[in-house]
Amino acid sequence: MTIKKTLGTAIRALRRNITRSALTVLGIVIGIAAVIAMMEIGKGSSGSISKTIASMGANNLLIFPGTASTGGVSFGGGSSLTLTAEDCDAIIRECSAIAAAAPLVRARPQLVYQDKNWVPTFVYGSTPAYLTVRDWSQMADGDIFTDADVRNASRVCVVGQTLVRELFGGVNPVGKEIRVKNVAFTVVGVLTAKGANAFGMDQDDILLAPWTTIKYRVSGSSTASSTTASTSTTSSANSADSTYPGATAIFPAQSSTQAADAPMPVRFANVDQVIMSATSGEQIKPAIREVTSLLRERHRLQTGEPDDFSIRDMTESANALASTTNMMTNLLLAVALISLVVGGVGIMNIMLVSVTERTREIGLRMAVGARSRDILRQFLTEATLLCLIGGLLGLALGRGAALMVQKFLRWPVESSVEAIIASIVVSAVVGIVFGFYPAWKASRLDPIEALRYE
Amino acid sequence: MSDTLVKLNDIRRTFRVGEISVHVLRGITLEIERGAYVALTGSSGSGKTTLMNLLGCLDRPTSGEFWLDGVEVSRMSSDARAMIRNKKIGFVFQNFNLLPRTTALEQVMMPLAYTNSGLSERDAKKRATDLLKMVGLGERMDHRPSQLSGGQQQRVAIARALINQPPVLFADEPTGNLDSRTTAEILEMFDRLNRTEGITIILVTHDPTVAGHARRNIRLRDGMIESDTIREGPPPTLPSHGDATHPSGTERQVA
Numbered sequence: 001m002t003i004k005k006t007l008g009t010a011i012r013a014l015r016r017n018i019t020r021s022a023l024t025v026l027g028i029v030i031g032i033a034a035v036i037a038m039m040e041i042g043k044g045s046s047g048s049i050s051k052t053i054a055s056m057g058a059n060n061l062l063i064f065p066g067t068a069s070t071g072g073v074s075f076g077g078g079s080s081l082t083l084t085a086e087d088c089d090a091i092i093r094e095c096s097a098i099a100a101a102a103p104l105v106r107a108r109p110q111l112v113y114q115d116k117n118w119v120p121t122f123v124y125g126s127t128p129a130y131l132t133v134r135d136w137s138q139m140a141d142g143d144i145f146t147d148a149d150v151r152n153a154s155r156v157c158v159v160g161q162t163l164v165r166e167l168f169g170g171v172n173p174v175g176k177e178i179r180v181k182n183v184a185f186t187v188v189g190v191l192t193a194k195g196a197n198a199f200g201m202d203q204d205d206i207l208l209a210p211w212t213t214i215k216y217r218v219s220g221s222s223t224a225s226s227t228t229a230s231t232s233t234t235s236s237a238n239s240a241d242s243t244y245p246g247a248t249a250i251f252p253a254q255s256s257t258q259a260a261d262a263p264m265p266v267r268f269a270n271v272d273q274v275i276m277s278a279t280s281g282e283q284i285k286p287a288i289r290e291v292t293s294l295l296r297e298r299h300r301l302q303t304g305e306p307d308d309f310s311i312r313d314m315t316e317s318a319n320a321l322a323s324t325t326n327m328m329t330n331l332l333l334a335v336a337l338i339s340l341v342v343g344g345v346g347i348m349n350i351m352l353v354s355v356t357e358r359t360r361e362i363g364l365r366m367a368v369g370a371r372s373r374d375i376l377r378q379f380l381t382e383a384t385l386l387c388l389i390g391g392l393l394g395l396a397l398g399r400g401a402a403l404m405v406q407k408f409l410r411w412p413v414e415s416s417v418e419a420i421i422a423s424i425v426v427s428a429v430v431g432i433v434f435g436f437y438p439a440w441k442a443s444r445l446d447p448i449e450a451l452r453y454e
Numbered sequence: 455m456s457d458t459l460v461k462l463n464d465i466r467r468t469f470r471v472g473e474i475s476v477h478v479l480r481g482i483t484l485e486i487e488r489g490a491y492v493a494l495t496g497s498s499g500s501g502k503t504t505l506m507n508l509l510g511c512l513d514r515p516t517s518g519e520f521w522l523d524g525v526e527v528s529r530m531s532s533d534a535r536a537m538i539r540n541k542k543i544g545f546v547f548q549n550f551n552l553l554p555r556t557t558a559l560e561q562v563m564m565p566l567a568y569t570n571s572g573l574s575e576r577d578a579k580k581r582a583t584d585l586l587k588m589v590g591l592g593e594r595m596d597h598r599p600s601q602l603s604g605g606q607q608q609r610v611a612i613a614r615a616l617i618n619q620p621p622v623l624f625a626d627e628p629t630g631n632l633d634s635r636t637t638a639e640i641l642e643m644f645d646r647l648n649r650t651e652g653i654t655i656i657l658v659t660h661d662p663t664v665a666g667h668a669r670r671n672i673r674l675r676d677g678m679i680e681s682d683t684i685r686e687g688p689p690p691t692l693p694s695h696g697d698a699t700h701p702s703g704t705e706r707q708v709a
Binding site for chain 2 (some may be wrong): 005008009012016017360361363364366367368369370372373374447448451
């Protein structure tokens, strides 16, 4: 019996009892619609949940320079001067798992505005990318400083909400001038409120300026170098790079032959740390691998030499993120499975009724030459067809429901191709699995008995 | 026309009901030549339906040999027997056994779904249409069973039985559910099929009017052949209501 004939027979049989077919399909329609709607709504919510968690820094990675030591005295993590702004640029350029990266220079100066003074928890020198990394791009007022400001070491800054309250008394500070350790800065923007971080520190107590400005105009040197006597590289001794100011070439440039003959590590303006964000939670591990190999190459570390930097991730929050997403997915899967099983049992039920009701028809078909496998195939095809039709209708209904939810309840909804493919496959499988028993029962009928069945 | 179509050799059929064995057929030996018109008669419980099921390849004998059209079918697998039923046998039932809510044309074409003939949809439709015209239902091809009278339903069933051009047509009480006028119509049709198309007809009946149309009458009793009579002479003239009860012609006892 060809597939075409089987399909034709199945369609004719289903059409013969259109009400029953429709009712049978209803179970699957509702099941699949529930699955699709749940998947879309769930995926939307879990997406927005992970976004929220990610904004707390779950995707963030921090690079600290390694430990410097002199004469057996270690100066602690972050004390060597190996990390540069160029490293950060290279990471942005070459690491695909990194969404954004920004160098960071720390300081802790006193701020003065008119008759008030304040020492913020965080005074960071960075690039505009810092806000991207921290998922903080929305400004309450004004704008972030530009990359040109970073190159020019412009005396501009943006301030957090706590500063606005403490230093400016709630007055809009954009355009005002404040003094940071006796250097005059113009406030160009105000950050939105971010609240406390996981350790209770006020994240709004922040002044953000170009890192070049903080490094060369405010600290004079990095916090690390001020505690490290052994390292002789100061900003003034930096050479060969004109991207940033304060790096006057004091030696004649090497020819390429000289460079090849005497490879000499060149120290650039170092930064205190680099903060990065991975493209997603799953990309954290690959990002660490990529950055490690890139930095080892840039720092010319031989195989076997230890890293002169360390990378830290927010494992705790990342785990929270992963478990939240997992739980959400599993929950939805459970709901989906239950509704599909219910739909499948419905199909089985109706198919069994149908087999009993059509016993005579089965007997007749056998008498005119249907083999038991033809009967099996016919009933399986009917069940599968019902489920597929139900699946398609359910798909439409589910998507419709999800769109309605999005439109009227304003819940985030995310359509998923996997869910659509899965629901079609699953409905076919449900048809085959739950259609098999009735079909098998039909195919086992004895034609003589079946023909005589009343 | 004298070659053998059906040959039974010591066919026995035993049913097991719990511990008890019921011997329904107890050694049937029989030959039916191509083109015959045979009536199987006997009181109820005589085994005629069981014999019919065996002849129709719906059932397998417990022992014995059964050649149909030169092929031994008693030991065939159920799939092979299904093929035989599809190609070589047409069935007509007492209760018509038409599919509900299905047009006459689709009913007739239904067995073709199980045939590997490579017959195109158009040819299949043509053949079914011709058959329906032949049984006099050319105008009712789109009618469903509920829109047809009993006699018309049985004629649809006959057309369906003939769709694969089988050499033999089995009819199990084909007129049992019909009134005498439609009975006459159906029997006339059988006569014509047998005479002009050369189709072997084997029918089970306990109605002597019906049995009278057959040229050979096999009477069963307690699972054995009680009598086997062949009526010589011309086929009976078409009965006009019940006067065929006593068919003319000389009868000769065989076996």
